[in-house]
Amino acid sequence: MPLKAAAHVEAMSAFALANLGGHDRPTLAQNESAFPPSPRAIAAGQDAIAHSHLYPDPDWTELREAIAQAYGVEPDLILCGAGSMDLISCTIAAFAGPGEEVLGTSYAYNFVASATARTGAVYVKAEEQDFAVSVDSILAAVTPATRIVFVCNPGNPTGTVIRNAELLRLRAALRGDVLLVIDQAYGEFDDQDPRPVFALVARSDTVVLRTLSKAYGLAGARVGWGLFAPSIAAEVRKIQNSNQVTTASLAMAVAAVQDQDYMRETVARTAQIRDRFAQDLRSAGYHVPQSRTNFVLIGFSSAEAAQTAGRTLREADIIVRGLGGYGLTDCLRATVGPQEIMDRALRILIDMRSA
Incomplete structure (x- = not known):
């Protein structure tokens, strides 16, 4: 058999x-x-290859400090991963399981559906309007089984954005036991001030994700990061593989973030x-x-x-x-x-x- x-x-x-x-x-x-990525990032990666016999820093210390400096956030709130896909997958695995629902939108990043299926949870879509996320549609689709609401802003594959005020309205209207995940993989292309959205993380019911694959040109290095409240981060780290960001990728990421x-x-x-x-x-x-x-x-x-x-x-x-x-x-x-x-x-x- x-x-x-x-x-x-x-x-x-x-x-x-x-x-x-x-x-x-x-x-x-x-x-x-x-x-291509910053010349400083390329040089840093080349130098780091000589140290490939050593495991990378599992806590991404230098990278977290560089991100904190560049984005005005606390380094203790930052988790890094092998691209934002790693963080999406681990976050869903930590907070949704069989019989529970992950709520996305019509045209949200398709990997979220795949990551949900891996856990045995159910992926549900709320309708978008004119290729843009609709907060009202999301709220209407929330059920008692909803564990995570996932919003991609700016959207992929639409490219559209909703204003920060709408994200804040969404968070305020959701139950406290629903985790809101805001994927800002293209956040550097959005002219909105990110600080009001970043500040939602202090509520301990919201995660904000970013990546170095797009604006920083490090798609091949596979480095993502996000803001996680300590109580959420503790659960996500149980799911993450150790040493998942390579030594060379970490060095490139630090140099890229420092070259704003x-x-x-x-x-x-x-x-x-x-x-x-x-x-x-x-x-x-x-x-x-x-x-x-x-x-x-x-x-x-x-x-x-x-x-x-x-x-x-x-x-x-x-x-x-x-x-x-x-x-x-x-x-x-x-x-x-x-x-x-x-x-x-x-x-x-x-x-x-x-x-």
């Missing part, structure tokens, strides 16, 4: 990554930075390319919501039109992300890449619209 996995694992679908068609092809499908000027320049350059690309698409007749991330959502007249555009771009060696897994079959998501690739993609899409 063949071995069988646990029933809830057998019932899962694997988390779907983008079909890149090979790493030698230009991709606008991964939400990676269009620009480089990060801000990266964000500004990315936003400039993004806004020009989005506006030109709107002028050509595409529906493109306002984005506060490093990507844009492109709406087409039909699912068939979106599939044709994705296929045409791929034939030109440009890969974008199809969004069937989000139910957005009539949309594609395009990461902001180098200007030359964005210009090529734009010409193809405009030509298709005018054909």
Whole structure:
């Protein structure tokens, strides 16, 4: 008789990554930075490789101090992980189990559904409005079984934001035994002051997550961080693997966070390319919501039109992300890449619209 996995694992679908068609092809499908990390981060990583025979600091001491200095938060509230995915997975595992619910939104980051399925909990979606999170929809979907509410702001794959005041309203209206997780993976692209949201962590019922994969260009290093009240952090750390952030990744992360000027320049350059690309698409007749991330959502007249555009771009060696897994079959998501690739993609899409 063949071995069988646990029933809830057998019932899962694997988390779907983008079909890149090979790493030698230009991709606008991964939400990676269009620009390399800070030269200081690269140099720090190269130096750290010589110490790879030693285990990394399991408490991320230097990185927590650097983040605290850069973001005006307390280092004792910071947990780090192998990307924000690690922190999402461990937080859900610590606070949701079989028969309980994790409540997200229509277009929240799909990995949350995968992380929920691993625990045997149930993932529920509240409707979004105009591709944006709706606090009223979330509150209407809360049930006695709700253990976690997960909000991605700015959103992925939509790129949209809601104001901080709405997040504060959401937290105030939720029960005290419901953990609110606010994923701000693209927070550096949002012009709102993060401090009111960060301050929610002091309530001991809210977690705020960030990553160094986007604005800092460290997707390959796999470093994420978040703000956790001590009572929540203690449970999440039980689930985390020890030494999960490598020595080289820690060194790169410290140097990257300390180079705030480089990060801000990266964000500004990315936003400039993004806004020009989005506006030109709107002028050509595409529906493109306002984005506060490093990507844009492109709406087409039909699912068939979106599939044709994705296929045409791929034939030109440009890969974008199809969004069937989000139910957005009539949309594609395009990461902001180098200007030359964005210009090529734009010409193809405009030509298709005018054909």
